[in-house]
Amino acid sequence: MPIKKTEAFVLRSFNWSESSRTISFFTRDEGRLPLNDRGGRSLKGKRGRPLNLTHLEITYYDSDKPTAGHLSETQVLSNWTFTKDGSLGRLAFSSAACELLYHLLPENEPHRDIFSYTLKYFGSMDTVERDCLPSVFLAYFFRLCSMLGYRPVLTGCAICGRSVKSLESDRASFSPDRGGLVCATCQVPGERYIGLSTEDLVRAVTLQAGSLESAAAEEIGFSQSSRLIDLLLVFLKTQADLGKINSLEFLEKLKQANV
Numbered sequence: 400m401p402i403k404k405t406e407a408f409v410l411r412s413f414n415w416s417e418s419s420r421t422i423s424f425f426t427r428d429e430g431r432l433p434l435n436d437r438g439g440r441s442l443k444g445k446r447g448r449p450l451n452l453t454h455l456e457i458t459y460y461d462s463d464k465p466t467a468g469h470l471s472e473t474q475v476l477s478n479w480t481f482t483k484d485g486s487l488g489r490l491a492f493s494s495a496a497c498e499l500l501y502h503l504l505p506e507n508e509p510h511r512d513i514f515s516y517t518l519k520y521f522g523s524m525d526t527v528e529r530d531c532l533p534s535v536f537l538a539y540f541f542r543l544c545s546m547l548g549y550r551p552v553l554t555g556c557a558i559c560g561r562s563v564k565s566l567e568s569d570r571a572s573f574s575p576d577r578g579g580l581v582c583a584t585c586q587v588p589g590e591r592y593i594g595l596s597t598e599d600l601v602r603a604v605t606l607q608a609g610s611l612e613s614a615a616a617e618e619i620g621f622s623q624s625s626r627l628i629d630l631l632l633v634f635l636k637t638q639a640d641l642g643k644i645n646s647l648e649f650l651e652k653l654k655q656a657n658v
């Protein structure tokens with residue numbers, strides 16, 4: 400088995416015995432990569448435990464057989480503390496990114512641009528003002544969709560291409576199945592549409608085109624950010640068969656409990 404080294408962070412771990420587990424990493428060179436961590440759960444293990452939300456360098460034994468590679472060593476390159484005001488939100492939004500990547504990235508396919516972009520995102524989650532956390536998450540989420548080829552069409556009709564400025568009502572209709580807005584002429588009775596207010600649409604277009612830096616200067620209210628996050632989740636569930644994102648459900652409960 401060849402031995403390899405790459406930068407990585409943990410997406411998810413599965414325990415399969417008292418002492419061992421499989422860790423799904425996002426690596427710079429191989430994309431999403433599951434590795435067996437033999438003895439990694441044992442307290443006596445010599446190797447440091449690969450912590451979540453930590454930029455690591457990992458050394459591993461590669462294998463041609465799927466899921467047969469295993470972890471040899473890990474070293475911390477840098478980490479984020481998420482201790483600023485709003486710590487739980489910072490952690491939940493960062494974990495949500497890991498969950499999205501786990502569900503959306505194919506195995507063993509490098510995505511170096513997404514890898515670098517996500518490290519930058521964790522840095523923003525660690526430092527931006529609390530009120531801007533939802534907008535930074537949404538900017539990340541929109542960009543991630545685009546980078547993976549799931550860019551929702553928000554500036555015109557996804558079917559006929561008519562620009563959104565010529566859409567007649569003050570409420571646009573978004574079709575998760577068609578992958579974007581659909582004008583009144585192109586709508587088909589019985590299909591599912593989500594109504595979007597002009598205010599939500601303008602915000603979504605700004606976030607989709609913006610950077611993490613520009614989002615970090617933008618405060619969005621909780622209800623608007625919830626609506627836009629839900630829109631993207633429904634869109635991805637339809638387009639990419641996305642599973643449940645626990646961190647976002649956790650955040651929703653947190654907000655309802657008014658923490």
Ligand SMILES: [Zn+2]
Nearest residue numbers: 556559582585
């Ligand atoms: Zn149309």
